[in-house]
Amino acid sequence: MAASDCYIVHEIYNGENAQDQFEYELEQALEAQYKYIVIEPTRIGDETARWITVGNCLHKTAVLSGAACLLTPLSLPVEYSRYVALPAGALSVACSALYGISWQFDPCCKYQVEYDSQKLSRLPLHTLTSSTPVVLVRRDDIHRKRLHNTIALAALAYCAKKIYELYAV
Numbered sequence: 001m002a003a004s005d006c007y008i009v010h011e012i013y014n015g016e017n018a019q020d021q022f023e024y025e026l027e028q029a030l031e032a033q034y035k036y037i038v039i040e041p042t043r044i045g046d047e048t049a050r051w052i053t054v055g056n057c058l059h060k061t062a063v064l065s066g067a068a069c070l071l072t073p074l075s076l077p078v079e080y081s082r083y084v085a086l087p088a089g090a091l092s093v094a095c096s097a098l099y100g101i102s103w104q105f106d107p108c109c110k111y112q113v114e115y116d117s118q119k120l121s122r123l124p125l126h127t128l129t130s131s132t133p134v135v136l137v138r139r140d141d142i143h144r145k146r147l148h149n150t151i152a153l154a155a156l157a158y159c160a161k162k163i164y165e166l167y168a169v
Contacts, residue, residue, distance in 0.1 A: 006123060007032070011040035011130055019043070030107035036123055037111065037136040045134030049113045052136075056112075058099040059148050066092030066151035069158060082162055089155035096152035104145070111136040 007029040009022055022041045026048065029037045039045035069089035073081040103109045114120060114135040123135065
């Protein structure tokens with residue numbers, strides 16, 4: 001691995017604005033699009049990992065609830081399917097919209113937290129002072145965004161059609 005692939009946000013306290021300096025370094029590393037970012041400071045590492053986890057949860061919820069919306073009519077009788085499909089579709093659209101508004105333009109959305117010890121062993125973690133760093137790995141997220149947006153749009157179309165049918169009669 002090339003040295004230019006990995007950036008380490010070191011936990012070095014130089015004065016009272018150390019936390020701001022850590023955040024600035026992380027922001028610079030995210031914008032520079034390093035393949036790996038190692039975050040030593042516990043607080044900012046945990047916050048970043050939680051932020052990524054919430055984004056992942058929104059993505060998965062959008063996909064799974066959208067799939068439930070689209071597949072429910074195939075498995076339940078017509079008179080009951082709307083009671084599951086419509087709320088699931090609304091949840092899918094809401095999660096997809098929230099992801100699009102809050103996460104889509106955030107540079108963190110291109111990263112995932114790496115837990116695989118085999119992959120972590122290839123990184124220069126021996127130089128760290130922290131025993132529990134957070135390691136981010138850059139991943140292309142275009143396919144996952146397309147997936148949840150496509151499913152959410154299909155769920156929206158289905159819900160709009162069903163609502164129209166309910167009130168047009």
